[in-house]
Amino acid sequence: MASQLLKVHPSDNVIVALRDQPAGSQVSLDGAAYDLQYGVSAKHKFVTEDIETGGAIIMYGVLVGRATQPIKRGEPITTFNLKHDAHDYSTANRQPYSYTQPDVSKWLGRTFNGYHREDGRVGTYNYWLVVPLVFCENRNVLIMKDAFERELGYAQTDIYRDQVREFLHLYQQGDMRTIRNLQPFVDAPVAAKKKPERPFQNVDGVKFLTHEGGCGGTRLDANTLCALFAAYAVHPNVAGITVLSLGCQNSELKTLEDEIKKRDPHFNKPFFAFEHQKGTEYSLMSGATKETFLGLTKINEFERSAAPLSKLSVGLKCGGSDGFSGISANPVLGHLSDLVVGIGGQTLLAEFPELNGVEQELLNRCVTEEKAAKFEKLMRDYAGKAEAVGSAFAFNPSPGNIKDGLITDAIKSAGAAKKGGNAYIADVLNYTERATGPGLQLVCTPGNDVEATTGQTAAGANIILFTTGLGTPTGNPICPVAKVATNSSLANRMPDVIDFDCGPVVDGTQSIEQNAEALLEYVIKVASGELTKAQQLGQDDFIPWKRGVSL
Structure with missing residues (x-):
């Protein structure tokens, strides 16, 4: 029979209930018996000794709180009788530490099939990334997302769109009763889960990011956003990137390029940047769409191999x-x-x-x-x-x-x-x-x-x-x-x-x-x-x- 209780660390003064323990029951662990005046739900803890106001609660061998009122042996800890507390810390108080590494011999010859990059890292997936440097370009990113995902087979299934279509049909027929009585599916219909055909079999997806930053906030936030996008650009799961910029925002294209070079001085992935204020929206979107498509044909040449x-x-x-x-x-x-x-x-x-x-x-x-x-x-x-x-x-x-x-x-x-x-x-x-x-x-x-x-x-x-x-x-x-x-x-x-x-x-x-x-x-x-x-x-x-x- 599985244990009902667990004491995580020998120095703990609380015990975890692994199953619901009803009020009035007597439980035991490691030879000690406890009378539970109150019920203790699974995942919650009760104390192993009487705790006075201000007394320490120890779990995992560390201080995790102090009693705000007396807590009797066997009584659960709650937000009413316990408040957060923790020991202070300091680099000056560092103590020697050692651990025994687990035996890993059985894993040493094992491999996974990933995408090898020129910088020596290995990606677990092969993605193209499309990002806006400022929130003003979110709409254009989402338009590209709809176009690429639907036409290249990366769109999610349309089960909810199908449901709305069916509801509309019933509504137009005046059949509100059927709509109200329909029971929701527990699982999606099997037919809706079929994977569509994809022309770029080695491209795991085109990923489109949106956000609410890039301008109007602090320069620190704008620069951090560029650093974040740079980190994603050099990520081993990303094979190429398209960037949409308005042109006047705080998160400048040059900052992004500098942050990329800082992380990878030899960065040579396909990188396409387009500035909205240099022309019409159509020229921006047509150029970004064309170059992104050409980029996909290039990264589709990558194949998984053992790593x-x-x-x-x-x-x-x-x-x-x-x-x-x-x-x-x-x-x-x-x-x-x-x-x-x-x-x-x-x-x-x-x-x-x-x-x-x-x-x-x-x-x-x-x-x-x-x-x-x-x-x-x-x-x-x-x-x-x-x-x-x-x-x-x-x-x-x-x-x-x-x-x-x-x-x-x-x-x-x-x-x-x-x-x-x-x-x-x-x-x-x-x-x-x-x-x-x-x-x-x-x-x-x-x-x-x-x-x-x-x-x-x-x-x-x-x-x-x-x-x-x-x-x-x-x-x-x-x-x-x-x-x-x-x-x-x-x-x-x-x-x-x-x-x-x-x-x-x-x-x-x-x-x-x-x-x-x-x-x-x-x-x-x-x-x-x-x-x-x-x-x-x-x-x-x-x-x-x-x-x-x-x-």
């Missing part, structure tokens, strides 16, 4: 987290990260607001004092900006997080950090900085799902693993995002969104290590061209981070 797993760059992300995130899916990603690092690959841990409370451990793991100092500065600057506008990291947990057991930001963060495994931290990257070496790297992004995946992709992730306990459809235009469920109930409820299930860890039918190895097998398939659910749904989320406060 070592050391060419993987795996983003580690969580969103829609629950009380199981830190004990199933996130530790699974952590072990996978250690495996990828062990074979010479790259992993990217983002979301700085969700590292709140575990900073000292991460500082200890940095390979140099310089890297640690950079991490501390980025964290303190970020936290300071949040506090200055009355929005501290402690406000990070969403209502959904809290409902499902993540009572404080420190609880959420300690569980989120498990995605980074135990490896040394090889580098620390600011937003839009490119990861250039192997190993685990910290990437400064908000916790916001799409701002974070947008930033991880800019750092160079060629696949992102995204854990979720509540469910989210988040994707990215050029980097496949695989959704990893913390529990089987979610995986079964949202099969069109979830790619991989870590529920067996909660059920006790698989160890973290076994589940992580199965997930790595899935990663190899995605890196070789198997579409994630987000890709199948056309979930191309893209939100640039304006370097203000975003949690």
Whole structure:
């Protein structure tokens, strides 16, 4: 029988309920019995000892909050009796750190089929990118999107358009009763899922980005936007790019070109730029359409071929987290990260607001004092900006997080950090900085799902693993995002969104290590061209981070 309870760390004074525990029940773990006066829902925690007001709550072996009133042994922690707290941190207080790398011998000869680029990196997909340097060009980008996707077979299925057409027909017949009585499909009709024929079989898609920036904001935001687009241009999943510019905006074409050269001095991918104010809209769009089409004929010459797993760059992300995130899916990603690092690959841990409370451990793991100092500065600057506008990291947990057991930001963060495994931290990257070496790297992004995946992709992730306990459809235009469920109930409820299930860890039918190895097998398939659910749904989320406060 699977365990009903879990104590995550020996020094913890809370226990996690893996199943609903009704009020009045007596439960036991490790020889200790607990009388539960109140019910404890699955994913929530109860204390192992009487806690006085101001007393520390320890989970994952770290401080995650303090009692705002006395909490009796066996009583659950809630937003009413607990407030966020976490230990301070400092580069000056770094302690020696060591870890044992897992055995990776079985993975050393493995490969995936990717697109080899001239700079030595390997793409998991082969995309053409179309971007506007300013929001004024969003409409033109969307017009190009409709034309290219429909005519080249990249458009999503028209099942909802078909439904509207059927509703209109019934309405015109005066048959409102049939419309009202129609039951929605649980799954899309099979016929609607058929893949259309594509003339460019080696081009995985033409991706069209839109945004609300480029002018009217700060020059810092405009320059950051150019840096972000430059990072996408040099990304191994992008084979060519078309840029639409109005001509007078703050995000100048020269700035973009300079940022590209900064990241890749030998950049030679097809790059076409068009300025609206030099002529008519028709001349702009006709020129962009023609050159983009010609570019597609060129990049269609690329073909997938074998690449070592050391060419993987795996983003580690969580969103829609629950009380199981830190004990199933996130530790699974952590072990996978250690495996990828062990074979010479790259992993990217983002979301700085969700590292709140575990900073000292991460500082200890940095390979140099310089890297640690950079991490501390980025964290303190970020936290300071949040506090200055009355929005501290402690406000990070969403209502959904809290409902499902993540009572404080420190609880959420300690569980989120498990995605980074135990490896040394090889580098620390600011937003839009490119990861250039192997190993685990910290990437400064908000916790916001799409701002974070947008930033991880800019750092160079060629696949992102995204854990979720509540469910989210988040994707990215050029980097496949695989959704990893913390529990089987979610995986079964949202099969069109979830790619991989870590529920067996909660059920006790698989160890973290076994589940992580199965997930790595899935990663190899995605890196070789198997579409994630987000890709199948056309979930191309893209939100640039304006370097203000975003949690």
